[in-house]
Amino acid sequence: MQTIKNIYRAIYYRLFRLDDRLLLIVAGSLAGICSGLAAVALRLSLESVIEWLHPFRHYWWAFVLPAAGALLSSLYLEKVSKEGAGHGVPEVIYAVSRYGGLLRLRSSYSRLISSFLTISSGGSAGPEAPVVMSGSAIGSNIAKFLVLNDRQRITLVGCGTAGAISAIFNAPIAGLVFSIEVLLGEWKFVNIIPIAIAAVAGAQISQAIIPEQVLFNHQPFNTMAADILPCLCLAVLTAFTSVFFTKSLRKIGGFAKKSSLPLWSRAIIGGCLVGVIGIHMPLVLGEGYHFIQTMISGSFSMGLFLTFVAIFAKIFATAMTLGWGGSGGIFAPCLLIGSLTGVAFHKTLFFLLPSAGIASEGAYALLGMTGLISGVMQAPLTGIFLIVEITGGYETILPLILVSSISATMSHYIEPASFYLKDLIEKGQFMRPGTDARILSDLSLNEIIETNYTKVSENMVFRDFIEIIKLSQHNFFPVIEDETQIYKGIIQIRTIRKYALEPGMYDMVFLNQIMDTEVATASLEDDLQDVLDMMDLNNMDSIPVVENGRFVGMIQKTRILDLYRRELIMQTNI
Amino acid sequence: MNYKLLHIFRNTPFGRETFLQSLYFCKTIKAYPVVYIPKSDKFLMYFSNDAVQVDLDHSYLNSPETAKAHAEALFEEAGINPMFYEPKNFTASTLPDVSTNFDYLCCPRSVSDLSSKIGLGHIGPKVRRIIKHATFPVLISSPVFKSWTGISVFFGGSENAVKSLTLGLKIAMASGLPLNLYTLIEKNGEDYYREVVQKRNMESLVDKYVTKWHFYENEAFDTMLYEVPHDSLIVLGAYGHGIIKELLLGSKMEIIQSTVTNNLLIVGPNCTISLQ
Numbered sequence: 001m002q003t004i005k006n007i008y009r010a011i012y013y014r015l016f017r018l019d020d021r022l023l024l025i026v027a028g029s030l031a032g033i034c035s036g037l038a039a040v041a042l043r044l045s046l047e048s049v050i051e052w053l054h055p056f057r058h059y060w061w062a063f064v065l066p067a068a069g070a071l072l073s074s075l076y077l078e079k080v081s082k083e084g085a086g087h088g089v090p091e092v093i094y095a096v097s098r099y100g101g102l103l104r105l106r107s108s109y110s111r112l113i114s115s116f117l118t119i120s121s122g123g124s125a126g127p128e129a130p131v132v133m134s135g136s137a138i139g140s141n142i143a144k145f146l147v148l149n150d151r152q153r154i155t156l157v158g159c160g161t162a163g164a165i166s167a168i169f170n171a172p173i174a175g176l177v178f179s180i181e182v183l184l185g186e187w188k189f190v191n192i193i194p195i196a197i198a199a200v201a202g203a204q205i206s207q208a209i210i211p212e213q214v215l216f217n218h219q220p221f222n223t224m225a226a227d228i229l230p231c232l233c234l235a236v237l238t239a240f241t242s243v244f245f246t247k248s249l250r251k252i253g254g255f256a257k258k259s260s261l262p263l264w265s266r267a268i269i270g271g272c273l274v275g276v277i278g279i280h281m282p283l284v285l286g287e288g289y290h291f292i293q294t295m296i297s298g299s300f301s302m303g304l305f306l307t308f309v310a311i312f313a314k315i316f317a318t319a320m321t322l323g324w325g326g327s328g329g330i331f332a333p334c335l336l337i338g339s340l341t342g343v344a345f346h347k348t349l350f351f352l353l354p355s356a357g358i359a360s361e362g363a364y365a366l367l368g369m370t371g372l373i374s375g376v377m378q379a380p381l382t383g384i385f386l387i388v389e390i391t392g393g394y395e396t397i398l399p400l401i402l403v404s405s406i407s408a409t410m411s412h413y414i415e416p417a418s419f420y421l422k423d424l425i426e427k428g429q430f431m432r433p434g435t436d437a438r439i440l441s442d443l444s445l446n447e448i449i450e451t452n453y454t455k456v457s458e459n460m461v462f463r464d465f466i467e468i469i470k471l472s473q474h475n476f477f478p479v480i481e482d483e484t485q486i487y488k489g490i491i492q493i494r495t496i497r498k499y500a501l502e503p504g505m506y507d508m509v510f511l512n513q514i515m516d517t518e519v520a521t522a523s524l525e526d527d528l529q530d531v532l533d534m535m536d537l538n539n540m541d542s543i544p545v546v547e548n549g550r551f552v553g554m555i556q557k558t559r560i561l562d563l564y565r566r567e568l569i570m571q572t573n574i
Numbered sequence: 575m576n577y578k579l580l581h582i583f584r585n586t587p588f589g590r591e592t593f594l595q596s597l598y599f600c601k602t603i604k605a606y607p608v609v610y611i612p613k614s615d616k617f618l619m620y621f622s623n624d625a626v627q628v629d630l631d632h633s634y635l636n637s638p639e640t641a642k643a644h645a646e647a648l649f650e651e652a653g654i655n656p657m658f659y660e661p662k663n664f665t666a667s668t669l670p671d672v673s674t675n676f677d678y679l680c681c682p683r684s685v686s687d688l689s690s691k692i693g694l695g696h697i698g699p700k701v702r703r704i705i706k707h708a709t710f711p712v713l714i715s716s717p718v719f720k721s722w723t724g725i726s727v728f729f730g731g732s733e734n735a736v737k738s739l740t741l742g743l744k745i746a747m748a749s750g751l752p753l754n755l756y757t758l759i760e761k762n763g764e765d766y767y768r769e770v771v772q773k774r775n776m777e778s779l780v781d782k783y784v785t786k787w788h789f790y791e792n793e794a795f796d797t798m799l800y801e802v803p804h805d806s807l808i809v810l811g812a813y814g815h816g817i818i819k820e821l822l823l824g825s826k827m828e829i830i831q832s833t834v835t836n837n838l839l840i841v842g843p844n845c846t847i848s849l850q
Contacts, residue, residue: 547576
């Protein structure tokens, strides 16, 4: 056993630990491969079960299928894996923001299983966000195994995400971009290389197991100058649709949270409603890739009115699935709603201007998808590269950039937080590295407090205190009760000058007569931000920290500034 | 000092015993107990290299309407000001993040498995992971409240054992209670263990605070466990290995905890103990 340990240590420390970049590249590739395998496994199992269930969809009782799936999914999450419902991307961002990307091992498989149950039964959701959660957890746990530091762990979380996205869509650039743009939020050289390699590893795994090259095939599109104005209008439309979609998800989900029904019964209600809609409009069921393909290839048969109805139906079905106990992501619903929006827009334009020389319906389906992805996630680059890669063509790149940028900007203007970040921002838990809030949250009061202050007795006579001042460098002296050591107040040098200048008073004044008892105090439980607010409010440069009635130390603004600079350098200079 | 012990409150008769133990521990070493009354059956603890989700058994959520009053009554009985902990951050709406910024944590042998909660069951996997990653010692309380009148440190010469000794000395200084050292001589003679103490510059402290250093031959492990006073707090180091690793490698800690009924104060590999 000892020999094996020694060999492991020799390899680990002499090969990998010599160069952290090499270690990150190797570990990142591993994360990419593992998360790619997880993504492919989910995709293949979904395809086979959806195909197996397909003949049963025509029966009248088929509306219970999504309910059964959502029920099993919620029971699995609540009773077996003991995790919350939903897609998990905010959880990953939260872990990256606050805890150096620490994620539980169970997250690497729990969302895969629950979303498989939800989506395969017909729930309106996508498998992409669950694989992001899974990939991130895989990366985080590889980092844990290798005992890496927070920065390296965050990079591996990004690697896992990139591997998962690139495997499920066979889109390595989209994986890289999504990982950095949405999850990590910082474009850094040290991050980009391992994440890019992980994205390639994920895509290679996907290609090796599923030979098809692109998710959606289509004929080449011809976009021209005449499409620019319609593209601008479509961008605005997708921005509004994105905001409506985001708000519906939150409203309907919030309504479910307020109800006193247990999760499993909410999942049944949500699933049944989705099933009922699905009987009349099958495109709301599952991930809906088949319908996206028909729209891109221009063979979508729904009329204008029904297409608009389908947009609202899909939004409602997704909100009922995800908000009422099902599990899955919003990527695939975004793609479907976006392509429906694009098709509806094209049909309207064609209805109003039959002779307008614009690109085909399929091209507008693509543009709609980009607009919605960019609007909902407020991640324009992800929107552009994802659509380019899953359709395998660069011919629409210019209108894609246009629609994506305008949609992201407009939706940001209407709703400043993206769907993934809204809850975190509202709770004050969203902190990107290098930001003020993040730096302050990373500094603990324990490292800021200076404890080497001389405590003085409240019954001390001023003459004795003068002797203490002579030997001390400090300007503050906490006053305590003799027997109990309880903090009574503080003496500041600047406020006792008048006594110091009158030697006649030295034996007449006791410290409890001149101490300041009104000074605000902080507690070890307080956040640094609260302490700073308190200091600003009371115009203080130093504040005493008192815990359980005992003086612990002082916090000084100069000390905070020193540590702030150190932390800022650590978070940004890597 | 302002040492704080986190206690996860269980509103049951068994939970009361555990809490009485926490209160006694805190009174003896002059620390402050901070009580967390869980509102959901799980919580997360983020350590430096692991996120441990603690899935509590359902008894932790018993009668939530009386939990706080019961805890306050026990605080009052002990003459300690009640202090409660409320999580500030949540990983998910039903998954609070419980701070790891405490000096001690009190928990029974298992927090997730109802079947082994009374009696000397095995240490549960969550408690093991907490021991492994925590920077603070974990107080594993006896099944029923029992006061202790001395401190027994199991000292095997390892890095963890040195930490245990440091903690034992710290508690002896704070409480004024007698401290006994117990060493099982495994490979080397007595001198080896004395040298370990000497190298750490702890000789004078050991001379001052340790009442007696007991040495036992390797085969006399059971004798040693029997001779440890039943009313002492046992301080020992542990690696917090998982169950599989423990089955493969064996564990003295597991034997000790399943044999003696004393309160155990366990020092994990990531604990930082200072005499200051």
